[in-house]
Amino acid sequence: MTRSDSSREPVVVVGVDGSPSSDAALRWAAHQARLTGASIRAVTTWAYPRIYGFEPGFPDDYRPDQEAERALKEALARASDDLDGVTVHEEVVEGQPALVLTEAAEDADLVVIGSRGHHTLSRMILGSVSQYVATHATCPAVILRPPCVETT
Template identity: 40%
Template sequence: MSDIVVGYDGSPDAAAALDWALEQARWDGRPVRLAYVFEWLTVAGWIGPGVTPGMWPDERARQQVEELVGKAAADAAATHPDLTVRGEVLDGPPALVLEECSAQADLLVLGGRGHGGFAGLLAGSTAVSVTAHAHCPVVVVRRDTAGGARSGHVAVGVDGSEHSLLALGFAVEQAALRRVPLHVVRAWQPSQEQWHLTGEQARDAALADQRAELDEALRRWQESFPDVEVTVETAAAAPAGLLIDASRNAQLMVVGTRGRGGLRGMLLGSVSQQLIQHAHCPLAVIHKR
């Protein structure tokens, strides 16, 4: 059984991510591994905790980091005695190292912004980069969204793309695991010509087609998980805004990395990026392995 890996740096967002990961582990029984990525100052300019520009790496700083991670893992294990929790300190650029960790993980959980983030920034560059390049599902937990992690339904955005269908499967499994309803959202964004040249009946017919395609995608999952209560919402609206609204009463929002509207070669679509910044609950972004 692979680990749930938590990117941990002692920041408030990382603490929220750890709490979320421990709750998830209580549901699925997976081990939890805290990964602190220590960035030494080198000729290339890496800076680690306790190191200021112009200094050589400070061994004491690394020892302090190891103590921080050890205490966090020990505290988590003490409050969750039924779980396996361990911590480790790794060296290198945080985004790159966490991406490498994701190759051996079942789930990677990140805080929205660590100690290195700019004040006022909802989600840091590391969270966005790792979410784009990870090899497993990534959950981003901002501290302002952590309170909704224990209540509400699971919501998922589906647009018919391959990535969104993977997200749907993950969301159904999470709803079944948590024994909560699933809310499936399908946003259809017509072109400017369609808005102006088609009448209300034509738009209603287009939405009905979107709903029929979504029902077909849902059918096999409902057969596998018949106890999951499913509600469906389809609307002619901008996807990001609709999904952000749908996240208000959810305990988890699930999306694919990139939908139908994504540019070829773009690993993380604009909708996923906006949700990382603005979702009202923890966000799971699902990758194709």
Template identity: 40%
Template sequence: MTALAGAPVVAGVDGSRRSLDAVEVAAAEAVLRRRPLRLVHAFAWPTLGTAVAPGLAGPSLRAFRDAAHEIVNEALLLAAKVAPDTRITAEILNGGPAQILRDETRRAVLLVLGDRGLGGFSELLIGSVAAQTATHGSCPVLVVRGDRHSAGPVVAGVDGTAGSARALDFAVEEAALRGTDLVALHAWGGTSITELNDTLPMSYDSWSGDREERRVLAEALAGVAQRYPDVPIHREVMHGSARRLLVERSRSAQLVVVGTGGHTGVAGLLLGSVSQHLIHHAACPAVVVRPDASHP
């Protein structure tokens, strides 16, 4: 996949511990991709519930702005330690985090967020803003949660849809950058239907057997091994809940990657089902990739 030339990795920062974790992850991702790093803090002036004297309002509000600068400066220092040779910029933007982050994804190769925090980004961290950004963002969104494992594979959920195809592309590229294995996991149930098998005759033998589901995964992986011959690829076809199986796999993974816009049912990867579940429950950082998301 191609992205805007020079597009940065972007991290949302708010001063919380998890937001600083996101800065570390974003800095490492920028190094892997040889991309610049951009740190963004969403700032909204506090609403004062009571009237205050004019002489007090100015200094009080300036204190909030000063605190925002301290948050950004702390993030800059941390990012510079992780990525000393990377071009790093930071900006404090006025407005709500949801809109600011959606705007940032239009010019980013990857957006990195923590799963909980304070201040300007408190809502997005495992909340409505994270879901909105993953749903409507124009680039992949990485949510830092669970444990960050230094070893282990990159795990991709595969269901044969355009959404999971983009996620698979992202996952294999990430595995190549990290020098690790890729696990392509296809979970299925008795009524699983994908874009790769929905034209077959509707009989039990044609669409609900393990052999057919292995064919679905093989079709999804066609060409991937040729493009990335140095990445060991492990194929896993399992009967059961995609949410449960991917969460289980995330316990030993460096990263778990899923798409949006999949089919409903066990094999589906719709945001709101599998993707949303992983944002909340994955044991390692999770990436959500939209079907039209751009990435390197």
């Protein structure tokens, strides 16, 4: 199904990583979905950490996929008032956030992300994920930047 198919429900993809920036993106996407009658695809990603191409050993009980799912559930709970009445589809996907979100947005009408998530280079003006999505998404992209984002 493509975006030009007028018989389908509009879809807003939102990147969720549990950061204040992604929480703001989720709330913004909820309001936009309500205005346009769209559903939301809340997408979070996970990957085993790599250090310069080296994958360190991890304990057998280390489950980044479960941590990502928990972070998504908690973010949805924090935004529950905003999401009331909006259809939300949850997706936890293995992969790099920029690539996963760009792919998820291929059949979407809009992709919404925060400008900075849980990344070690938090001083960047525009995060690497948001910059990639803004330049590679095949649909319009909304990137929420401070002061739209509440900081703690």
